[in-house]
Every structure is written in structure tokens, then in C-alpha cells.
Amino acid sequence: MTATQERATVREPREEVPPLLRVTDLSVSYAPPRTGTSLGTGAALTGACLEVRPGEIVGIVGETGSGKTTLARATVGLVRPVAGRIEFAGRDMGALTGRALRDFRRTGQVQLVFQDPLRSLDPDLTVAELVREPLDVAGTLPRRERQERVVESLRLVGLDPDAVLDRRPRQLSGGQRQRISLARAISTRPQLLFCDEPVSALDVSNRNLVLSLLDRLRTELGLAVVIIAHDLSSLAGIADRVAVFYRSRVVEQGPIRAVLEQPAHPYTGLLTASAPSVRHEDRLRPEQLRPEPGGRAWPAHGVCVFAARCRFAHDACVEQPSSRPLDPPHESGREAACHVAGAWRDRLTNPHPDHQEEAS
Amino acid sequence: MPERVLEVRDLQVSVGDHLVAVQDVSFEIGRGESVGLVGESGSGKTLTCRAVLGLLPATGQIDHGRIVLGAGGDEVELTGARRTTWNQVRGVRLGAVFQDPASYLNPSLTVGHQLAEQLRVKRGLSKADAHRRSVELFTEVGLHDPASVFHQYPHQLSGGMLQRVLIAISISCEPELLIADEATTALDVVIQAEILELLRRLRQTHGLSLLLVTHDLAVVAETCERIMVMYGGQVVETGPTAQVLADPRHPYTRALMGVATVGTWQRRALEVIPGQPPAAGEQMPGCRFAPRCRWATDACVAGPVDLGDLGAGRAARCVRVDEALDEPVLEPAREPVREEVPA
Numbered sequence: 001m002t003a004t005q006e007r008a009t010v011r012e013p014r015e016e017v018p019p020l021l022r023v024t025d026l027s028v029s030y031a032p033p034r035t036g037t038s039l040g041t042g043a044a045l046t047g048a049c050l051e052v053r054p055g056e057i058v059g060i061v062g063e064t065g066s067g068k069t070t071l072a073r074a075t076v077g078l079v080r081p082v083a084g085r086i087e088f089a090g091r092d093m094g095a096l097t098g099r100a101l102r103d104f105r106r107t108g109q110v111q112l113v114f115q116d117p118l119r120s121l122d123p124d125l126t127v128a129e130l131v132r133e134p135l136d137v138a139g140t141l142p143r144r145e146r147q148e149r150v151v152e153s154l155r156l157v158g159l160d161p162d163a164v165l166d167r168r169p170r171q172l173s174g175g176q177r178q179r180i181s182l183a184r185a186i187s188t189r190p191q192l193l194f195c196d197e198p199v200s201a202l203d204v205s206n207r208n209l210v211l212s213l214l215d216r217l218r219t220e221l222g223l224a225v226v227i228i229a230h231d232l233s234s235l236a237g238i239a240d241r242v243a244v245f246y247r248s249r250v251v252e253q254g255p256i257r258a259v260l261e262q263p264a265h266p267y268t269g270l271l272t273a274s275a276p277s278v279r280h281e282d283r284l285r286p287e288q289l290r291p292e293p294g295g296r297a298w299p300a301h302g303v304c305v306f307a308a309r310c311r312f313a314h315d316a317c318v319e320q321p322s323s324r325p326l327d328p329p330h331e332s333g334r335e336a337a338c339h340v341a342g343a344w345r346d347r348l349t350n351p352h353p354d355h356q357e358e359a360s
Numbered sequence: 361m362p363e364r365v366l367e368v369r370d371l372q373v374s375v376g377d378h379l380v381a382v383q384d385v386s387f388e389i390g391r392g393e394s395v396g397l398v399g400e401s402g403s404g405k406t407l408t409c410r411a412v413l414g415l416l417p418a419t420g421q422i423d424h425g426r427i428v429l430g431a432g433g434d435e436v437e438l439t440g441a442r443r444t445t446w447n448q449v450r451g452v453r454l455g456a457v458f459q460d461p462a463s464y465l466n467p468s469l470t471v472g473h474q475l476a477e478q479l480r481v482k483r484g485l486s487k488a489d490a491h492r493r494s495v496e497l498f499t500e501v502g503l504h505d506p507a508s509v510f511h512q513y514p515h516q517l518s519g520g521m522l523q524r525v526l527i528a529i530s531i532s533c534e535p536e537l538l539i540a541d542e543a544t545t546a547l548d549v550v551i552q553a554e555i556l557e558l559l560r561r562l563r564q565t566h567g568l569s570l571l572l573v574t575h576d577l578a579v580v581a582e583t584c585e586r587i588m589v590m591y592g593g594q595v596v597e598t599g600p601t602a603q604v605l606a607d608p609r610h611p612y613t614r615a616l617m618g619v620a621t622v623g624t625w626q627r628r629a630l631e632v633i634p635g636q637p638p639a640a641g642e643q644m645p646g647c648r649f650a651p652r653c654r655w656a657t658d659a660c661v662a663g664p665v666d667l668g669d670l671g672a673g674r675a676a677r678c679v680r681v682d683e684a685l686d687e688p689v690l691e692p693a694r695e696p697v698r699e700e701v702p703a
Contacts, residue, residue, distance in 0.1 A: 063548040064519060173636065174401065203400045203575050204619040208630035215630075230548055236625040260625035274553035276578035278605055278620045286553050 018090070019051040020224045021075065021192055026084035028070050044070040046248045047084070049323065052192065052224045057215065059235040059256060060228045061271065062245030068228045071245075072194045075226075076110050077101055089191065108138045108188025115197035117177035121169040127154070127180055128165040134188045153183040156220070157213060175206030179213065186217060193217075195227045199234070207231065211238050232275050236260055241333070244268045247305040250323060254334030264326055264336035266310050266344055288348055304339070312344040362390035364431040365536045365569045366412065371425035373407050373416065379641025380423070382407050382593045384667070389537065392563055394570035396580030396601065398616065399590035402637050408590070409539050409573050413456055414438060414446050429453060430536060452482050455530030459542040461522035465514040471525045472498075472510030475532060482533050497528040500565075502558055520551035524558070531562060538562075541573040556583050577620040581605055586673070589613050592638045592648035595667060599674030609676040611653045647679065655680055 028045040045067040052058050060068050073079045075086060077093060086093040088110065096104055111134075114120035121130055131153055135146045154161040157179040169177055178198060185193055195214065199207040211227075215238040218225050229235045235242070236256050243253040244267065252265040263269040266289060273284040291311045298307045304317040316339040323337040330342065338344075366389040373382035382404040389395050399405045410416050412427055427438040429449060436449060450456075458464060465474060475497060476490040485493060491510070498506030501524040514522060523543060530538060540559065544552040560583065562568050572584055580587050580601060587601040589612060597610040608614045618631040635652035638644060646661035647653070653660070660679050667677045 063550065204577075204616070204621075205400065205633040208619050209632045212630045212632065231621060232549065233621040233624065234630060237628045237630045257625045257627065270550055272625075274549045275621065276549070276552070276556075276576065276582045277622060278578050278581045278617060279622055286550070286557075 017053050019087075020054050020089055021050070021052040021226075022085075022087040023048060023050040023071070023075070024085045024087075025049060026071070026074060026086060027082045028067075028074050028079055029082045030079075043248050045074065045081075047322075048248075048250050050243055050250065050253070052226055054191065054224050055218055055222050056241065057218055057225045057227060057239045059239035059242040060226060060245060061230070061232060061235070061242060065247075066245040067248040068245050069196055070248075072112060072196050072226070072228065075192075075194055076112050077105055106137050107140065108134050109190050110192045110194065111185035111188065111190040113178075113181050113185050113193065113195040113198050116201050117174070117181045118169060120181060121177065121184075123169055126166050126168055127172075130169075130180060131184045131187050134184060138188050140188075149187055150183075153187040154180075156186060156217065157183045158209075159183065173206075174202055175209060178202060178206070178210050182210070182213065182217075186221065186223070189221065190223065192224045192226070195225065197228050197230070200230060207234060208237075211235075214238065232260060232272065233277075244271065249305055249320075249337060251306065251338070252334075252336040253323075254326075255331055258331040258334060262330070262342070264330065264334065264341040265306070265338045266312055267306050268336075269344075270309075284348075304337075306338075312340055312347055314339075362392060365389050365391050365393075365429070366571070367426070367428040367431075368408075368412065369426040369428075371408065371411060371427065372423040373404070373411050373420060374423050375407070375417065375420045375640060380593065381420070381640040382411070385425070385590075385595055387588060387595070387598065389569050389571060391536070391569055392567045393586065394559075394563060394572060394584045395586045395588060396584035397571065397573045397588050397590060398575065398577055398580050400575060400637055402592075402640065403590040404593040404640075405573050405590045406541060409456075409541050409571060412438065412571070413450065413454060413539060414441065451478065451530070451535075452533045453536050454539065455533075455535035455537070456539040456541065457523065457526045457530055457543040459545050461519065461526045462514055464526060465522065467514050470511050470513055471517065471522075472512075475510075475525070475529050478529055478532050493532075494528075497532055498525070500562075501525075501528045501531075502554070503528075518551075520547055520555065523547065523551075523555055527555075527558065527562070531566065531568065534566065535568070537569045537571060539571045539573070542575070543572075544579065545574065545576070552579070559583065577605075577616050578622075581620075589616065592642075592644075593640065594648060594677060596649065596678070597674075597676045598667075599670070599672070603672070603674060609670060609674070609681050610649075610678045611655055612649045613676075615652075647677070 026045055026048045029043050048071060062068050070079065074081050081094065128150060131150045132146055135141055135149060141149060151161045154164065159176065159179055172180065199210050202210065211234050214225055214227065217223055227235065227239065239256045241254060242256040242259050243250050244265065246267045252259060252268045259268060260272050263272055269284060270286060270289045273286045273289055289311055291309060302320065304320050307313040307317045321337050321339045323335045326334045326336060326341060369386050371382060371385040372380060375381045385408055397405045397408065407420065411422055422439050425439065429436045429438055436445065465471065472494050475494045479485045479490040479493055495506045495510055498509055503509045503521060503524050544555050547555060559570060563570055572580065574580060584601050587598065587604050588595050589597045589610065591612045597604060597608065597613045604613065605617065608617055615633045619633060633652060638648050646663055647665045650656040650660040665677050665679055667675045668681055669675050
């Protein structure tokens, strides 16, 4: 193997490592239809596939109601899927029921971190009690070692244990509270951390602080981390891969930089074009990607989920495309659910206004 | 400068037991102008805009200063205004939209009813006229199928649609000034871009002035002509947005630029502003940013620092404002911090 090839393979997602979490064709419905029919109106997740490897950060983006949180809830066993498999560390989670499921949850191998720590942390408990609680539930650590673990977890999230142990959530700042949530989540030394919008309620500076912390924790603890977030730019700073959700489907996924720099699905294109920026660089504008007014009306079911908002929707889009791997020159490991994945760029009609001026 | 719509002079707001939370804030907004007020939570940006709206929390009060809406014959002094004055101003000459649209609407009334009510009470339209005008306004704010949206309840609409409804309500009486306090923070980026575009369009079509309050520098960069950066209850830098962002003169503005969304998709070390902002009412003799500032000197903490005029509409509250401070504003994109991920 030459040096160049060697360097190229380092960038590859570590496919030789078996995934810690493997979600295959997962469908969840909050209003389950009768057996044998389609998913019905309550479909929150349709045919979602996602793999997360140890030490990897996978970002999840998408609008409200696109199924991001449902995936998190299904992974930790809070909702039962209608179809599909969730494998965690080689075990089929769907096979776990009753006591087995409860026992698995209590081990705290998968932890969930929520958006608003003020609402997810018990206001009556002190920080010491909050961080200790998952350890008491798991019961795997001898009692006298639990306090040490609490202190260690607080240090890992960059807090001074002596200063915060006796405080209650309301006596802490927003950034500190979210770090307490993290300390609580990592106290059981989980293998997978699912963070549901962990930074949406924080200021930019604290946002970056918490995200950098997650980046550090995955290295120090070998954690696999899934982060649901809105801020694409900060996410791109730390994540390895990204999955883009739209209307209950994963419409695109792959290495984050490649996906955001060269979006293959028009919705991803719209997302990156809409992200505000302090720099005004040459990039796609949202207007270029919105459908022209008076476009055709699409039926509510069966068609591509994005058709009604897609400028490039055409006859083929009456059928929902399945997620397919992209061919080179796209980076490997990318896939998108679009009939004209990537190719829509050639159909962009109105060029950038600056370019237009130059041309005229 | 175009006709003045709002003038705020030497505003000082205190909360609780005389804790000064906003001090020495002065600015003007001209007709059709958009001004962005940026800062971290606790910087006083929301209190400033609440003072303008006369909606300070029960423990808050204006210690001194002037807030004047309009100019010439239409001038209204808002500090210490009576309830009857507020009734003629709020919702009529001053519109406002906030972060969580659902909590500003009555869940048991249709959204159309709530817009029509405003038109009937404040503008005296008949029921039929109010209905017709409501549908027009819903169309104008870009709601799809406005005639049926009129009959829907808040819970039937998405966050982005509700924000459009609130914008329709707040512009229904043709206000001179619209205050948007974190109006797009809770929305996802696609909807946020649409709402910002709507605000831009309304400014053009209605000659509406905009005071946009946000923690997101990138949103101001996309929307506002002028920017005011607040820190610890004071305005620390102000000027035309493009110039301020191209060459920030206050270290805090620089720090904010460092943590702001830059629109690159590279793996990089995420910047953090070290330390915590001062608490409301914290007594500090000198610059309030000094404890977190990498360029702070003894002169910075010796005494109060004034907002120094820099010409061309710019001003900054920094002792070392005339010195060329090192460090580029935006560091060139770094190489990926770490290529390999532990197996």
C-alpha cells in the first residue's frame, strides 16, 4: 500500500469495526394501523437505517416532527417499532421484552440527554444526588465507589465538584446545567450517548463548550455519540457523519463535510443554503432551491416526501425513492433518497446575482 | 438619516433590589431601518426591548432615560406612559414578535379570530372587513391557503406558521416599528431563513423599521443594516453591520465572531469565550468585559470606559480601541484537528 492510499484509508469511516448501534429499516408509528396495511397517518419514522460505531459522533439534522426524537426514543426502548431492527452491541433490542428490557435499560449502557436541563433535571435534588441516581438504579458499582464516580464524572465535564455538589439545578447557569446532564448521563459509563438537541437552549459560547466536551468525551471514554442539532456549522466542527431527516425518513447520510459541502438531496441543499452565516461567500441561496410558484400539486401519499417543496420534482417523483449509495466521484459511505441525487445541481437555473451582474 | 422612528437616550433599567441590569443605552432607529441587538443571555438586550415595549417584569423599572416613539407631531414619550397611552401605541404603532409564538396565542380561538379581533378593536373594521383584511394579511405573510388557515386553531399549525400568524397580527395596524425578540431562535434553519426573508420584504413594502434582538450574530449579519453589541448591560460596540463584522473594534465583538456560525463545514476546534458574563447589578469600576478579555490592561479596570465615537456611525467601548490588536478576526480555517478516530 502506498503512502497516499494509506492516508486515504485513514479518512474512511472505520468499516472494519462492527457498529455499536445498527438500526435497519426502522419504522415507528404513534397511531399504528391495522395489521397488513401501510403505516397509516401516525408514521413518525419510515424505513430508517443508521449505523453508529464506537468513538464516532453522528449528527442528526432535520425539521421539527421529522422523526429525530422518535429515533432516539426507539433506540432507548421508550417506543416500540412497528417494523425493523435495532441492534445494540450485537444484541437485537426488539427481542428484549418485560424484565429483560428493564434490566438492559437499568444498566445505563445507552443514555439519553435532553434539550432543556431545567426541565429534565429534578429541581429538588442536589447535583450530587442527580449524578448519583443512575448509578443507584444500575446498582453495579459498590456503594462506596459511587461517590468517587460522581466526582470523576463532574471533573470529566469540566466542573469543580466541590463547587457544585451541593447545588440544585436552579442555582446553576444554563451551560453548567447542561454539563450536569452530561455528567449524569456518563456516570454509568455508557457505550452510547444519544443527545436530543443538547445545545439548542444555550448561548453560542456555551453551545460550543458543550459540543467540544462531547468531542472530548468520545475520545476519552470511547463513547459513540449521536447528536440531534440545528446548528449545522457547530455540528460540522465535531461530527464524523450526519443523517438528514425529512418527514419521517432519512433522506441523506454520509461523512458530514462531504454531505454539507456537496449535498446530494435537494433538502440538504436547502438546509445548507438557509444556514445563516457571518461571512457572505458564494453559495447556493434558498430561493434557487424553492419550487417555482404555481408548481404542480402532489398527492399526499406515496410520492417522494420532499416533492411538494422540491424545485426539481418531476414525473419519477410520484414514487418515493429508496436510499441508495452514491456512485463515485461522491465520497464513499454516502447515500441519498432522491431520483436525481446530486444531479439536480446541473438544473439550477438562476445563477448567483453577483455572477449575473458580471455576465450582463 | 431618514425620519426617526425610535429614540432611546441614556436608558437605565434596574431589576429586583436596585440591581442595574441595563445602563447608558442610547440609540436611534430611522424609518425602514433594521437594527440588530446582539449579546449573550443576561447582556440586557431583552430588558432593553422590553423597556421599549413597556413590558418590563414586575421587579424591573426604568431608573432614568428617555424612550421616544416617532418624531415631530407624532412624538410619544414612552417612559412613564399611562395605560391609555400604551393602548394607543402597543399593537398599533409598535408591533412585537417573540420566541415562542404558541404561548402568545389563545389556544381556544382560531388564529383568524385573533387577527380579526385586533383589526376590529384597534382599527374599528366591521366583521366582514376584518375577515377580508385578515385573509389578505395571511396571504401577505406567506401562509399557504390563507382562507382555511383563518379557521384553524393554534395547535393545528406548525411553529413557523404560528410565527407568520403573529407577524400578521403585529403588522395588522401598520406599526412604525416591529420588535422581534429571538423570533426565529426556536425555528429550524429553513423556516428561519423564510421568516427573515419575510421580515426583509415587509420592510420594503411597509416601510417598517425593525429592531431584531438575538444571540445569533449570523442572523444579524443576514438581516440588519446596523448592529449594537451588548455586554453586561451596556452597548459595547455599534455601527453599520458590514463594517463592524469586517473590522470589529471591541474585543467582545471579536470573541462573538469567533463563536458565531461561519458557514463552513469543516472539522475544527470550536471556539469558546472563557469565563462567565457579569451578573446583573455586579459592581465593576472599569470595563465589564475585562475579566474575560485577552487584551485587558490595568487601564481597563481603573475606571468607567466611555462609548468612544469612531466616526462613520461607529462607536466602541474599549480603552484600547485605537490600538491595532493582534490576532486575525477570523482565523483561517484550520486543518482537521484529528483525523483518526480511536478504534
